[in-house]
Amino acid sequence: MSRPVSYQEATARERLQHLFNPGSFEEFIPPSARVTSPHLAQLNAPVAFDDGVAIGHALLGGVPVYVAAQEGAFMGGAVGEVHGAKLVGLLRKAIADKVAVVLLVESGGVRLHEANAGLIAVSEVMRALLDARDTGVPVIALVGGANGAFGGMGIVTRCANVVIMSEEGRLAMSGPEVIETANGVEEFDSRDRALVWRTSGGKHRYLLGDCQRIVADDVMAFRQAAQEALAAFANQPTALTLEALEAEQKMLEARLQNYGTLHDPVDIWEAMQVPDAANVPMLDVDSFIAAAASHRQGA
Amino acid sequence: METLNYRFEQGTHRLTAPPEVVGVVGSGNLEVLIEPAELNGACTIEITTAAVGFGAIWQAVVSDFHARWQLADTRISINDMGATPAVVSLRLDQAVETMLGEAS
Numbered sequence: 001m002s003r004p005v006s007y008q009e010a011t012a013r014e015r016l017q018h019l020f021n022p023g024s025f026e027e028f029i030p031p032s033a034r035v036t037s038p039h040l041a042q043l044n045a046p047v048a049f050d051d052g053v054a055i056g057h058a059l060l061g062g063v064p065v066y067v068a069a070q071e072g073a074f075m076g077g078a079v080g081e082v083h084g085a086k087l088v089g090l091l092r093k094a095i096a097d098k099v100a101v102v103l104l105v106e107s108g109g110v111r112l113h114e115a116n117a118g119l120i121a122v123s124e125v126m127r128a129l130l131d132a133r134d135t136g137v138p139v140i141a142l143v144g145g146a147n148g149a150f151g152g153m154g155i156v157t158r159c160a161n162v163v164i165m166s167e168e169g170r171l172a173m174s175g176p177e178v179i180e181t182a183n184g185v186e187e188f189d190s191r192d193r194a195l196v197w198r199t200s201g202g203k204h205r206y207l208l209g210d211c212q213r214i215v216a217d218d219v220m221a222f223r224q225a226a227q228e229a230l231a232a233f234a235n236q237p238t239a240l241t242l243e244a245l246e247a248e249q250k251m252l253e254a255r256l257q258n259y260g261t262l263h264d265p266v267d268i269w270e271a272m273q274v275p276d277a278a279n280v281p282m283l284d285v286d287s288f289i290a291a292a293a294s295h296r297q298g299a
Numbered sequence: 300m301e302t303l304n305y306r307f308e309q310g311t312h313r314l315t316a317p318p319e320v321v322g323v324v325g326s327g328n329l330e331v332l333i334e335p336a337e338l339n340g341a342c343t344i345e346i347t348t349a350a351v352g353f354g355a356i357w358q359a360v361v362s363d364f365h366a367r368w369q370l371a372d373t374r375i376s377i378n379d380m381g382a383t384p385a386v387v388s389l390r391l392d393q394a395v396e397t398m399l400g401e402a403s
Contacts, residue, residue, distance in 0.1 A: 048330060049378065074323055
């Protein structure tokens with residue numbers, strides 16, 4: 001037995017090594033091509049040879065997939081013009097070749113240094129992702145990095161067919177500091193780590209139906225879940241339908257109506273009648289899945 | 300930002316593997332891109348660093364690196380975000396060892 005590898009602590013390139021068949025990852029536009037951000041250079045800021053994302057093709061349990069891995073340690077995985085163009089190019093190639101896509105998301109969202117170019121890049125990623133789904137290409141998003149999936153990349157994640165998270169992973173629109181800055185510490189204390197993870201961490205997302213799978217912080221667990229998700233999409237429709245959108249809208253309306261006045265995720269879990277709600281953050285992943293089973297939404 | 304260039308002639312150790320990148324451009328860290336290149340037997344190191352004014356220390360670190368490995372026909376490119384000299388040395392060794400297939 002080999003030692004478990006923490007998904008959260010691994011770099012983007014380590015995740016690529018461990019998630020996919022050994023040696024199967026072949027990179028498009030590798031670091032040696034030196035396609036770096038022109039904006040960061042103009043601002044006299046450090047660049048990365050891959051602009052913070054590695055894209056390419058690989059084998060997931062022997063099945064060919066296209067894959068992108070964002071590096072959270074470089075500017076929080078933020079999406080600049082080049083970074084975004086690499087994601088869009090990968091998705092468009094997946095459409096042309098009819099190959100499933102696995103996104104290893106770790107990003108605070110748009111790279112603010114690149115302003116409009118970054119915003120446009122993220123919107124193009126969303127469009128390309130929905131185009132991929134529309135042509136029958138499934139997209140699987142993995143969220144387990146220290147920087148989570150926020151802002152535009154939080155939206156991109158929720159556009160995917162399947163979202164797989166660990167408890168340590170976080171998924172939301174605005175990050176904790178952003179909420180505190182905009183609405184005050186009484187609204188949200190960004191230094192209260194337990195509160196931050198209760199609110200945007202994998203367990204809450206799983207209970208609310210924002211992610212479909214929750215796994216331990218272990219690359220092999222992510223690998224297993226991604227393989228199963230991929231197999232489940234063989235010859236299944238992947239497109240976003242009007243019915244699915246309307247069901248989603250209903251779910252969000254019900255969420256607001258049922259839980260809109262509650263102040264802490266624990267209150268929501270109690271309202272959902274999750275047994276021993278206050279103890280949910282302490283449960284290991286298997287006990288949590290069992291406790292959540294008949295209570296989680298969107299199941 | 301500051302860009303520093305070093306060139307060491309007449310190395311003896313040629314690397315033949317495809318290019319490799321190790322490390323990431325994060326605070327106190329750096330990325331090292333190492334690739335074979337026709338350089339008349341030389342090893343070149345180009346450093347782009349956010350910490351300005353540390354040329355003498357870089358000179359010492361890369362000279363030690365060259366003394367350890369004596370690389371020939373190798374181009375090394377570094378994006379640095381304030382890594383300490385010890386971290387730089389370890390990353391440089393990791394880059395060579397990854398190329399040699401020795402890194403775990």
